[in-house]
């Protein structure tokens with residue numbers, strides 16, 4: 062069974078309580094519930110965690126190696142500042158999808174640059190909480206395709222040439 066780690070960065074614990082015009086009215090706990098529900102439908106195991114601390118996020122990313130097959134992360138403000146989070150993602154070399162509730166490219170100039178984007182397999186921004194569900198689909202497909210294609214290569218090696226036509 063695929064195992065995915067979902068990480069939420071600083072201040073996302075405030076979702077649904079402040080700035081609803083920017084970040085919506087849905088709480089982080091509601092987002093986590095919908096992630097868990099969808100992961101059940103997809104037949105994957107998911108763990109969700111939130112931290113306001115850069116170091117804690119770095120430690121969780123480091124510890125993901127061997128326990129998870131991929132990471133979904135909304136690094137929040139650390140997106141735009143944290144070389145440490147970027148380096149941790151690069152070091153564990155687990156496929157990582159970056160998620161943002163808002164479209165960071167439509168907002169202030171300082172939000173346009175992401176230190177994480179260069180080490181992520183992709184970025185999803187601007188779809189609100191749905192972005193996490195899109196990330197689940199994308200990462201599951203990415204990992205499934207990778208696994209399927211290596212199985213297919215092994216199957217092809219086993220079959221005699223005549224039966225491959």
Ligand code: CA2
Nearest residue numbers: 072073075076079080137138161162163
């Ligand atoms: O759009 C996103 O998901 C962001 O990662 C959210 C970050 C922001 O710094 C990024 O540029 C884009 C901010 C998260 C703060 O969340 C709050 C939620 C409710 C009230 C106040 C902050």
